[in-house]
Amino acid sequence: MLEFDQVTFGYGRVPVLREVSLTIHEAEFVALVGPNGAGKTTLIRLGLGLLEPAHGTVRLFGTPVRGWRDWGRVGYVPQRTSPDPVVPMSVEEVVRSGLAGRLGLLRRPDEDQRRRLAHVLELMGLLPLRKESIGRLSGGQQQRALIARALVTGPALLVLDEPTTGVDAAARAVLTQALEHLVRRERVAVACISHDPSAFGSLADRVLEVRAGQVVEVAGAAAGSSGPVTPAEPLREERS
């Protein structure tokens, strides 16, 4: 589904990732953990074509990411830098904005898309809050709205960058439950970045640690093998 083949990347002369190879399979929950600045976000941005690798290939659904066009099959929730928008946006507007790439200019959501919109709002427990401004919601509710936006196109792969930042324990439990439903019932593959290894420990099929430019499997409950998945050659400098 998402495949890194010998991917190397650096910012200028500063190496960040080196010869990383890993695959995320269908309906698999992969937790990417590691300290701040280890390169977790860089890895994900490479996977989504937001960065170009210096060497190696990234494939989405078997297609090199540079040539990938069917972005509706991928949902992405970046790490949040500002908790609420300057201009009010209702929860429904935020979630519907996920359809913009599919709709293009002037087209309105069709019946299926409207049904999907209602479904993801319900799945994330946001149906009663759909008319509320997202800025008035709690951190956990905001995060669920952003995940709903990423899910509105019905993606097969969902990528989450630090979804539990600013989210309390109770809201985290709700989020975990929703993600579990997605992976187990809707067969969505999830790649989830967290600096906290315990954040989704029970849900993760595999826990991969990004460390010194490499990706090392530290727990593999369902997917089998453990141990390094890239050459264990440390880098002198790292940057996220």
Added chain:
Amino acid sequence: MTALGFAFMRKALIASTVVCAVAPLVGIFVVQRRQSLIGDGIGHVAFAGVGLAFLVGADPLLGALALTVVAAVALQRMRRGGLGGDLSLALVFYGGIASGFLFASRTGSGANSLLGVLFGSSLNLSWGQVGAVIALSAAVLAVVVAAYRPLLALCFDEAAARVSGVPTEGLALTLTLVVALVVVGGMHAIGLLLVSAMMVLPVAAAAQLARSHRTTMLAASLIGAASALVGLLAAFYADHSPGASIVLTAIGGYLLAAGAKRVGRRRRGGQR
């Protein structure tokens, strides 16, 4: 109403109201991207365009339009080239004002014509200029209506929008270009230094009270139009500068909205 008995007031009212109703429709996206000063930067470039037009004997509107389009593309390229938003804007900002004054001083243009361009001279508009304002505003409106959803996605979260298939690069350039159209459209009616205020202030006022993007957008447009109407009539009866009067009215609108929000919070037992 006495004011409407004068043709110059009718022209001023039409042009100012149209520009001030349309400007927030673009401003809402600019504010959302935290680029509230981009209109100011482009206004300074438009000033250079006016100066250049004076120098070569062309229509100031065309001069402003040509240079602002160039500046919009240059701003986009500078950002992509690694110059941060503030720095690229500053370069355009200062380059524009310096070039504009240089060009204008070379032609010996009077202070009045320069002040009219910078702070607006809506009472001196010709019907041709009113028509140009309406045409530019209609073009802006058409772009905003057509690209509303992608623009919303871009401005809410650019990275997520890009991954969802929105052509973010082209869309960001389009947004800068429509900012340029608003600035040029408002040049005579509101003034190059004040028109960007009408992109931002009505949005700031509407955002105090609205819960959704769409409501904020519509309310901001209404606040913009009302500010033009009230500000222009106040300027007429009090013999003030129309552009400044309109902007100060919009600031009054913001203060009213912020006050109403505070009262609403107190009534609901909220903080403050």
